[in-house]
Amino acid sequence: MxxxxxxxxxxxxxxxxxxxxxxxxxxxxxxxxxxxxxxxxxxxxxxxxxxxxxxxxxxxxxxxxxxxxxxxxxxxxxxxxxxxxxxxxxxxxxxxxxxxxxxxxxxxxxxxxxxxxxxxxxxEAEFHLGAAAGEKDVLILVIGTGIAGAILCDGKRIAGGGYAGEIGHAMVPGPDGSLVIMESLGSAGAIARRYGEVTGEAVPGAREVIALAAAGDVAAKTIWHDAIHALAFSIAQCVSILGTETVVLGGGLSMAGPALFEPLAARVDELLTFHRRPGYVHAALGxxxxxxxxxxxxxxxxxxxxxxxxxxx
Amino acid sequence: MxxxxxxxxxxxxxxxxxxxxxxxxxxxxxxxxxxxxxxxxxxxxxxxxxxxxxxxxxxxxxxxxxxxxxxxxxxxxxxxxxxxxxxxxxxxxxxxxxxxxxxxxxxxxxxxxxxxxxxxxxxEAEFHLGAAAGEKDVLILVIGTGIAGAILCDGKRIAGGGYAGEIGHAMVPGPDGSLVIMESLGSAGAIARRYGEVTGEAVPGAREVIALAAAGDVAAKTIWHDAIHALAFSIAQCVSILGTETVVLGGGLSMAGPALFEPLAARVDELLTFHRRPGYVHAALGxxxxxxxxxxxxxxxxxxxxxxxxxxx
CATH class of the missing domain: 3.30.420.40 (ATPase, nucleotide binding domain)
Structure with missing residues (x-):
């Protein structure tokens, strides 16, 4: 056996x-x-x-x-x-x-x-076998119902006593200027929920909101913009604080591909000054x-x- | 010899x-x-x-x-x-x-x-000999003309290829809702400069602005409030992302003592949810x-x- x-x-x-x-x-x-x-x-x-x-x-x-x-x-x-x-x-x-x-x-x-x-x-799996193999300064964001991260600094995954990586609960500036937790704007769950709240029309998930945004739906465009800005803000914090060089995106939302990666990279760039710019890769192990x-x-x-x-x- | x-x-x-x-x-x-x-x-x-x-x-x-x-x-x-x-x-x-x-x-x-x-x-000195000796998850902020940090994760100082710790250039929400770099609000240099810009009266340094704020000067109170909020925002980012347990404050501004430490800890607390709260200590090696x-x-x-x-x- x-x-x-x-x-x-x-x-x-x-x-x-x-x-x-x-x-x-x-x-x-x-x-x-x-x-x-x-x-x-x-x-x-x-x-x-x-x-x-x-x-x-x-x-x-x-x-x-x-x-x-x-x-x-x-x-x-x-x-x-x-x-x-x-x-x-x-x-x-x-x-x-x-x-x-x-x-x-x-x-x-x-x-x-x-x-x-x-x-x-x-x-740990992406670091040893997947998208981040061989990299030293990595942020892995898994974007689904909520958002959590795994962080590699100088080639080691950091634990912080079990508290490291809770980036989904870090504060970001919300669309009205108040501070909100990042996953309340950036997660796949939040994107679908917010669209339902704003329009009164329930959608199955973030995928539909992204498609609606691409088709010009104003509410979907706003909600997708807010999500990109929230995700980019937190990525830029990691780059500024840790010198993150590689961002691995996983979870359901990462399936959006270029519709996610391209505006995200552009927005992160706007939030950095002299820092080196990270590369973006899709989680390899899915x-x-x-x-x-x-x-x-x-x-x-x-x-x-x-x-x-x-x-x- | x-x-x-x-x-x-x-x-x-x-x-x-x-x-x-x-x-x-x-x-x-x-x-x-x-x-x-x-x-x-x-x-x-x-x-x-x-x-x-x-x-x-x-x-x-x-x-x-x-x-x-x-x-x-x-x-x-x-x-x-x-x-x-x-x-x-x-x-x-x-x-x-x-x-x-x-x-x-x-x-x-x-x-x-x-x-x-x-x-x-x-x-490195504070970690080996000073305020953070024996701690594992530490943020050291040196607040002077600018702001920079040193970060210890799981007991190791992280380098990020030389780019780690540039927290003074991380974005924070500014008083008007726009995003600005943290040290443009939170550094001793910024506090003195902003007071001069707002009132037209030059002050020698942040120390005088803090004293004016304590005496009820409205412009000084506002600028000191903005500085505390900027510093607290970045500290809370580290706690959320890294699980930071100890914050060591050094540089000229840290000499403000309880006038800095107490409102800072209170504001950081407001920005955290389930995260453990960090302790605050003054840099020991001055x-x-x-x-x-x-x-x-x-x-x-x-x-x-x-x-x-x-x-x-």
Whole structure:
């Protein structure tokens, strides 16, 4: 039987699950039987609910894949995370405080659990295997329901005691001059929500707002402009404070491609003076970066090594 | 004869010089014969002029102190600095571009030269010997003619290729809602200049504006409020992005003490949500931190060790 890591990427809406085969540390990764399930939201008890669901899904994957041995489990969560202690300190979207994910899951599963912040683990994967491989001063922004970052300075991912990278909650100047948190303007979730609020017409997501903006819709253009300005403001802060040279954009909004990258680079340029200008690259590992990063971490905790897999497309 | 480092801290207005005795790496430092001289400003040729003045002053110190041997020279400059290459890449206040300080001075002096960014070297000193000793996530702000920072993440000073710490040139929302660079509101130089512009009455420095604000002068209160808001905005960015736990304030403005620290902490608190709140401490090595930091670096380049000195008060 092949040895695999079952990896869970717990988001504010969905949790992704997949079997990770191959040796991530050598850049060869296969994600098998990728599934998506609703994240069980249960207020302050969401930690317990998420763990219960992970245990159920682990049993289902084990039954469905007799050809694989699950040697370890990887779990990533959003919010403030103490990786070393295995604790979800706080998540504004999911509601827990100081929930002991690693201890709870290792007891329930009898397997080593690699636990970390979703975007930090995605950053770890992009840094080692993906878009930022070989770079030293990098900001990775994952733009989805909310926005979080992973930051590499002088070639090392910084932790800040679990508090680094919460750039989505940094203040930016809002359209009316007041200060608001960055993700309230720049996230895919905010773009769709604001369009619904302004026009009274609900849209499925940011993709539709961007298309409407391109077609000349005034409300969509304004909301997209605000999003670009908010994202650019925070990127420029990182460049000014840290000397960031490479910006990796991931998450749903990054799929907008040039419609995002080009105005963003132009606006960042306006906010810098003598600083060097960053380059912009699309996250290379796509939506599976968090899963792969947590597998990297889980694998480092488990005795065996992953069976050979094929390089991810 | 005792072995010493002659250290130069080149600022936008003055250059400080002093003989550094003792072993900085063991926290025992004596600064002897501290002098202050005007920085020779010569536009794009300021690098040459500064080096010529350093050579003159080294001869003067050598003649005046026959009891000391100058074993190495430390030099710190503002702006963008490539420490490893020994180059002042750019200084907005002093005008040079890509000036080879280390090579020029080592050739002229025949001594090893420890060269670095003024605030990075001050940070290095505060980190090893001063206010931030033992801390892991630190922002050191030196607030004088301009503003620059040194940043410690997870216990390491970050370089960003020489571009890290230029927080004085990060954008902040100005009083009229437009974006301006932080030091145009928050520096001691800006506070004095703005008061003169608004009232038509020149003041010697920020100290007088702070005193006027405390006495109820409306223009002074407004300008001091703007300065606090600008400084707090940038500190809150660092806390949000990096998880900064300790803020060390140095430079002339830090002498304002509680008049600065208390409103600053209150304003930073308003700009944070779930983030942990930083503590605020006064730079412990005072105005000599840059000199001491450059001596630390120069000493590491020179074969001998400094003679025993006394612990700085």
């Amino acid at each position: 092949l040895d695999a890591v079952l990896a869970f990427d717990v988001g504010g809406t969905d949790m992704k699950v997949g079997m990770i085969l191959g040796d991530p540390s050598h850049g060869e990764v296969e994600v098998r039987d990728l599934q998506r399930h609703p994240t069980p939201l249960d207020g302050a008890r969401s930690g317990e609910s998420v763990c219960a669901r992970i245990v159920e899904l682990t049993a289902e994957y084990r039954a469905a894949h007799p050809e694989l041995t699950i040697g370890a489990v990887g779990v990533t969560v959003p919010g403030i995370v103490d990786e070393d202690a295995g604790i979800g300190i706080y998540s504004s979207n999911l509601g827990w405080r100081d929930f002991p994910f690693t201890a709870t899951l290792e007891q329930a599963l009898g397997l080593p659990v690699g636990f970390g912040h979703d975007v930090s683990m995605a950053g 939506e599976n970066a968090g899963l792969i990063g947590s597998a990297l971490k889980a694998r480092s905790l488990s005795a065996g090594s992953l069976a050979p897999g094929k390089k991810q497309a | 005792l072995d010493a480092v002659l250290a130069f801290d080149v600022g936008g207005t003055d250059m400080k010089v002093g003989m550094i005795l003792g072993d900085p790496s063991h926290g025992e430092v004596e600064v002897r014969d501290l002098q202050r001289h005007p920085t020779p400003l010569d536009g794009a040729r300021s690098g040459e002029s500064v080096c010529a003045r350093i050579v003159e002053l080294t001869a003067e110190y050598r003649a005046a102190h026959p009891e000391l041997t100058i074993g190495a020279v430390g030099v710190t400059v503002p702006g963008i600095v490539d420490e490893d290459a020994g180059i002042g890449i750019y200084s907005s206040n002093l005008g040079w571009r890509d000036f080879p300080f280390t090579a020029t001075l080592e050739q002229a002096l025949g001594l090893p030269v420890g060269f670095g960014h003024d605030v990075s070297m001050a940070g 105005e000599n931190a840059g000199l001491i930091g450059s001596a630390l670096k120069a000493r590491s380049l020179s074969a001998g060790s400094l003679a025993p000195g006394k612990k700085q008060a």
